[in-house]
Amino acid sequence: MTRHVIRLPKRENESDVKVELIVGKTVRTDTANHYFFAGNLSPETIPGWGFERYILPKLGPMGGTLMAVPADAPRVDQFVSLSSETIVRYNSRVPLVVYVPAGVEVRYRFWRAEATARIAPAELP
Secondary structure, eight states: EEEEOOOOOTTGGGGGGGEEEEEEEEEEEEESSSSEEEEOOOOEOOOTTTEEEEOOOOOEEEEEOOOOOOOOOEEEEEEBSSSEEEEOOOOSSSOOOEEEEOEEEEEEEEEEEOSOOOOOOOOOO
16 A cells, blocks of 8 residues: 645635546556446545545456447547546545555546535425
């Protein structure tokens, strides 16, 4: 297992931001099919600390769509991620710690909420 530590910079209105953890690996594939790995990134509370870490015990088998491609179609190196997504709360005071098997990459991106919430219209049943 390898440990990845993501230290988030301090932001204004951190409650409006979420972090998506993207776990996968770069593999050689064709360009016509969509691929994914089986597996789930599970949160686990660190004993005695109360903070969470995220663990992928095993990267499952790779699956994908089954579109036929010509035998001479070019193959490319492509990042293939888990089929499930993990979105966590943004908190710059505590690093995000992720444990994955050796050779697996951990990427992340930020999602920001709009400044104002919209009102959902009520409908009668």
